[in-house]
Amino acid sequence: MNAADEILDIVDENDRVTGQAPRGEAYARGLRHRCVFIQAKDASGRIFVHRRTATKLVFPSLYDMFVGGVVGAGESYDDAALREAEEELGVTGLPRPAFLFKFLYANGSGQSWWSAVYEVRCALPVRPQVEEVAWHDFLSDEELSARLGEWEWVPDGLAAWERLRAHRG
Template identity: 85%
Template sequence: MSAADEILDIVDENDQVTGQYPRGEAYARGLRHRCVFIQARDSAGRLFVHRRTPTKLVFPSLHDMFVGGVVGAGESYDDAALREAEEELGVSGLPRPTFLFKFLYDDGAGRSWWSAVYEVRCETPVRPQVEEVAWYDFLPEEEVERRLGAWEWVPDGLAAYERLRAFRAAR
């Protein structure tokens, strides 16, 4: 099954399921769905940063400071976060990512999705999926901050990162 054929729950502004559609159709029609964003750090506390492959359905070839993706139909945010983190990092046996908060992302052009933000520590060597990740490194947070204006980032990841900074500052 291709990524475009994966079935997603379609949700309303309150994150209640209203239907199900294949991912490709949900994207094409701008239907609201669910996504997870997992900030992965290595044992030294550095952030996993990567550039997406040019074949991605959404935001091809852009940089991201999260691993993650869509939540499948009937899947919980928590289960999707673990699945996506292990898939994209190419590891197994990760601790369950810690849920931090959820927000409704809106790109201003009629596309929005519920976005659950998590964090996880990955202390084993990563082997990112070549279908998903064109380049990667673990970078100190200061380096990520310096790259914010220099690299082209996925807009939803950037929105999640800004909210995560505010979330941590309010603690």
């Protein structure tokens, strides 16, 4: 199935389902939907960072410090977090990501999506999806902080990162 054809739950400002639509239509019409953001760390505590492929529907070729994606119609945030983390990292048997918080992301152009943030420890060797990930590495907090002003980051991931840092104090 083409990613644009994937069916998503459409939700209101309180994250209640109001309908369903294909992903491509949800993006084109600015329909509010659900996403998950998972911060994956290796056994040493370094953060998985990657550059998205040029073929991604949203934010192609930008860097991200989260793996994740949209929540499918009828899918829970928790199930989507595990599915997306395993898919993007290219692993199976990952521990269930731990839910941290949820926020409504707005991009300033009238589009918004509910965003659930998770974390997971991935001690397994990663084999990221070539369709999703053009480059990847595990970076220390210091290395990631140094790249924040150098690389172009996905805006929703950057918003989740800032909220995560505030959440951790």
